[in-house]
Amino acid sequence: MSDEFIKQETNVTGEGFLPGLAIDTVIFGFHDNQLKVLLLTYKNTGLFALPGGFIHQNEDVNEAARRVLFSRTALTDIFLEQFYVFGNKNRHDVAPLKTIMAARNFIPLNDHWLLKRFVSVGYYALVDFTKVIPTPDSISDSCDWFSLDALPTLMQDHQEIVNKALQTLQANLDHKLIGFNLLSETFTMGDLQSLYETILNKKLIRAAFQRKMLSLCILERIAKKWTGGAHKAPYLYRFISENNILS
Amino acid sequence: MSDEFIKQETNVTGEGFLPGLAIDTVIFGFHDNQLKVLLLTYKNTGLFALPGGFIHQNEDVNEAARRVLFSRTALTDIFLEQFYVFGNKNRHDVAPLKTIMAARNFIPLNDHWLLKRFVSVGYYALVDFTKVIPTPDSISDSCDWFSLDALPTLMQDHQEIVNKALQTLQANLDHKLIGFNLLSETFTMGDLQSLYETILNKKLIRAAFQRKMLSLCILERIAKKWTGGAHKAPYLYRFISENNILS
DNA sequence: TCAAAAGTGTTTCCCTTACACCCATGA
DNA sequence: TCATGGGTGTAAGGGAAACACTTTTGA
Numbered sequence: 001m002s003d004e005f006i007k008q009e010t011n012v013t014g015e016g017f018l019p020g021l022a023i024d025t026v027i028f029g030f031h032d033n034q035l036k037v038l039l040l041t042y043k044n045t046g047l048f049a050l051p052g053g054f055i056h057q058n059e060d061v062n063e064a065a066r067r068v069l070f071s072r073t074a075l076t077d078i079f080l081e082q083f084y085v086f087g088n089k090n091r092h093d094v095a096p097l098k099t100i101m102a103a104r105n106f107i108p109l110n111d112h113w114l115l116k117r118f119v120s121v122g123y124y125a126l127v128d129f130t131k132v133i134p135t136p137d138s139i140s141d142s143c144d145w146f147s148l149d150a151l152p153t154l155m156q157d158h159q160e161i162v163n164k165a166l167q168t169l170q171a172n173l174d175h176k177l178i179g180f181n182l183l184s185e186t187f188t189m190g191d192l193q194s195l196y197e198t199i200l201n202k203k204l205i206r207a208a209f210q211r212k213m214l215s216l217c218i219l220e221r222i223a224k225k226w227t228g229g230a231h232k233a234p235y236l237y238r239f240i241s242e243n244n245i246l247s
Numbered sequence: 248m249s250d251e252f253i254k255q256e257t258n259v260t261g262e263g264f265l266p267g268l269a270i271d272t273v274i275f276g277f278h279d280n281q282l283k284v285l286l287l288t289y290k291n292t293g294l295f296a297l298p299g300g301f302i303h304q305n306e307d308v309n310e311a312a313r314r315v316l317f318s319r320t321a322l323t324d325i326f327l328e329q330f331y332v333f334g335n336k337n338r339h340d341v342a343p344l345k346t347i348m349a350a351r352n353f354i355p356l357n358d359h360w361l362l363k364r365f366v367s368v369g370y371y372a373l374v375d376f377t378k379v380i381p382t383p384d385s386i387s388d389s390c391d392w393f394s395l396d397a398l399p400t401l402m403q404d405h406q407e408i409v410n411k412a413l414q415t416l417q418a419n420l421d422h423k424l425i426g427f428n429l430l431s432e433t434f435t436m437g438d439l440q441s442l443y444e445t446i447l448n449k450k451l452i453r454a455a456f457q458r459k460m461l462s463l464c465i466l467e468r469i470a471k472k473w474t475g476g477a478h479k480a481p482y483l484y485r486f487i488s489e490n491n492i493l494s
Numbered sequence: 495t496c497a498a499a500a501g502t503g504t505t506t507c508c509c510t511t512a513c514a515c516c517c518a519t520g521a
Numbered sequence: 522t523c524a525t526g527g528g529t530g531t532a533a534g535g536g537a538a539a540c541a542c543t544t545t546t547g548a
Binding site: 205207208211212215229230231232233 | 536537538539540543544545546547548
Binding site for chain 3: 232
């Protein structure tokens, strides 16, 4: 959104945007052996929300999602995929939006386009935590990582969106080979296993995991090793991005 | 749609509907060892289209999809699931809609809501071919089954929607156990195998298929057998619908 | 010297594959 | 009797699980 919200707020009829349609993005990161989600805090409201936005009249929906992702992370060429449309009528709740606007001393008319019912296309993104500089927009206090198992209360149905995004991630992890997007370019087999264990929320067998990953022939072992702990130095691996991993 | 289109056509601003958002449904059936798709033909236009519709202001999007499905097949409690949002700007093409309207002697103004850009939520449904009575609406000549590998040229990006629906069906067939929805309540193991072979477009090994299906513990063998051919009578099976198979 | 993590070897077990055999039935 | 389709038995093969062994490193 960046300064877009102001345009949207003062733009009472929503000129230039697709009406009634929004995007919400669950941006996953991985740090300290925890899955993280990027959330926005709206100024003076105590409201937490997924980064989202609206689609320009002359823009693909998928493009809009990339734009939202870029505005939060400044990253491009990131795994990003739609996973569900949230279109229940009972998700229409004007209270949070009115709160956000009120905190900015803006009192919308009741037929303001932002107060109408919205259907939201849910996207999830997998990003390299270390490359992201969370960027709030003009109406947000902050844009920060929150641990997935300690999320604050979220606006509207955003918790449900997060839940469904996690389910999708878990279901796709094995056969779409998308996990690497959550790590740095090079990583150890231990890093990768921790990631899998965290996402799937279960212990995996070390020897089996290693062999399975290597048998996929999607990892390149880098000659250079690593130093640090009181143990044998692990190899570093790199994902071979022959297949297009972007959505 | 039934008579809804007339309401939509004369309702220049689209009052009562979510603006810019549509539903397109790929309804799959199985007959003569072929996958079939239900298509509409619009009167005097030669245009073929997926059954679709719009969402009422006070209706869940998923509900709307069920309504569309019901209006075509009169079936309820059917497997129906969203699979993708088609939101590219270049799918906006007013020509076919103008043709449809023109064939009905209706010339819309250029700002008629139906001529605006639409984003469409794609659904796919799996139905029992033998239970369906294809039902056209007031602006359609017919609503009929077409063999998937001999579809006519479809309106707009509907061919792409069908392709993606098929991919989704193939990908979900094994782990979601949804294939049974395409058969009658009782079926033989041979029927089931033919279905799988058709969807996956490859031969399967008979003995292995039988054991795999039985090992899933989702089939109930019915004592009663079957008569007909010059061979041993096969058992009939029924899907045990303990798990909720609806979306 | 020891503990800890990393890489790999080995055995076992199970599922899939491949093939075979028997059964039931109508021509 | 035979051909055909259907159900199941059985042995071989491949991959995962379980366990063990070796390597490397810092304390």
